[in-house]
Amino acid sequence: MKNDPKVAIISTVKGTLEELILFINYHLNIGIDKIILFFDDPNDNCVDHIHSTYKNVHAVTCTDEYWLKRSSHRPELHTERQVINANEGITIAKELGCKWIIHIDRDELIYSSKNFKSVLEKSESDVIRLSIREAIPEIENYKNIFEPRIFKIPNPSSRKLKLAKFLGCKSVFYGDNYFKGHTRSKVAIKITSKIQKIAIHQPLEYDKKNTRFIDTKEIKLLHFDSIGFHDWYQKFSNKPENFSKKPNVKRGAHRKLLIQEFMDAQSKGIQHLHSLYKESYMISQNKIFILSLLKMAEKISINQKLFETPFI
Template sequence: MTTWGISATIKAPADDILQFAAYHLEKGAHRLFIYLDEENPSAFEALSAHPKVRVTKCDDAWWQKRRKQRPEMHQARQTANATHAYRRRAEVDWLIHMDVDEFLICDQHIGSILATLPGDTPLTRIRPMESLSGGTTAFKRFIPGGPNRDRIVTSLYPTYGLYTKGGFLSHLAGKVFVRTGLPDVTVKIHNAFQNGEQITGIDDQPGIDLAHVHAKTWDEWRSSYPYRLTKGSYRAELGPNKPHEKGGLSMHELFTMIEKEDGEAGLRAFFEEVSADTPGLRARLDAHGLLALVNLDLDGPMRAHFPNVNP
């Protein structure tokens, strides 16, 4: 049986952490390497008691043991911990780095799909689908690159679509499963490197999707927006959706422009067009075969794997 696991550096409420863990354990994960980015005693206790979970407190003692100062940017902490998980004694055949708001979707056993890959395949990419706000059941699918992407995005999101990357608020790159046991590997957020060179493999793995619950509600998105704008997925140093000379804007530039021109109302209008779970957007997505309806059922696995935790 081909085994797989997840590494994740997480700063979130205990219930979110345990739901993420329980969901993937139910999906067949053989090992979870959870790095707690802040003190979380209740999550640590529950995770420590599960035989398939390896949990680490990333406190000052942890970073001193790693012989480095705690990186200021969370992206650097994620990379350090994902690489640590990969380089420790292999307990699985494949390892993927993920965030707490990402969930693997597969109708088959994930290990069965990974088992079909040629033995010399070092990596396979899992493309994302992004949730519509209002729940965890409706998702917009990834639109492959090519001449039709702009046309489709414009028909879905006529005002703001062409300023986004494929109509998504967050990443299109997805996350990568890396075959374990390869020497000198560094795992980053969306890619992996060996001897300093990016590892290539299968660029789109059929049968497995990465459901990204980037924005559950307007209030949650608005609360996270300042951090994402300065340090997260909308920060200034990230590149535009296409070259500036072709009219492209980074998400940071887009949101700065919207705020300058229309303030809070402009941000709300953007969110309603691109992310809100409305009948109109569902219909437009469905017409292009881009609507995915998924029941993540986060409560069921939680009860099965952490029965002594009261959500």
């Protein structure tokens, strides 16, 4: 709509061109005005295609020169690079005339059953936390990571946890951890002088007295974490090296366990890795039925046309 605010998404990306195109098409089709991408690999072959195909995508190649100007060197941890890029992205978004930014990963989609921009415009808040959902893989191989349509709902009560385990869903959990990925979601941030610096999930430096926060159920963040064996393997094959380099980096206990289990299975061979993925991530239809009855999972239908190239 004419009076809707201009919104940008910011993401540090590395992956296949095919899935990046789906990510871009989807967000442009739902109404995102500008997509600001930071290519983590300075030699990424996707950059030229993105430049020549999309006028509303601002692509930044993270070369040695780029890091020298902003950090004196390329940060070793991916999360550290993301924070620098996110804040650089805000500067770019402001120059492009955007009023709001949302920092997300390449395996996440913004979803709303209504005009999400009107939700932002009507809000009196400066920071709006999206409602997180985590995609459930039912099979071992997908054409792309955005295919699943059943999602976990966060923060089930202790009563629901006990009941789900009693009804045969014990393998779905790591202790009491229901999600495999993050549960904090991401936030839409109004570009304002109140917020000086952001982190991955929230503002980092801001006017604590006057900055207004709110959670919303009207806009969801769909997280497609480790969808299919190949996506899972690609993500986790880098984690053991990072884990050994930075053992003191803050990680959830269940994330440490997942990394350790991957390392153990990897040392035993590919079949052990396939078995681990099936046991740790895939959920059968029977268990999904139980989780749905307990309102711990829901189906979200995404219009497939949203993944097609937009006419803009």
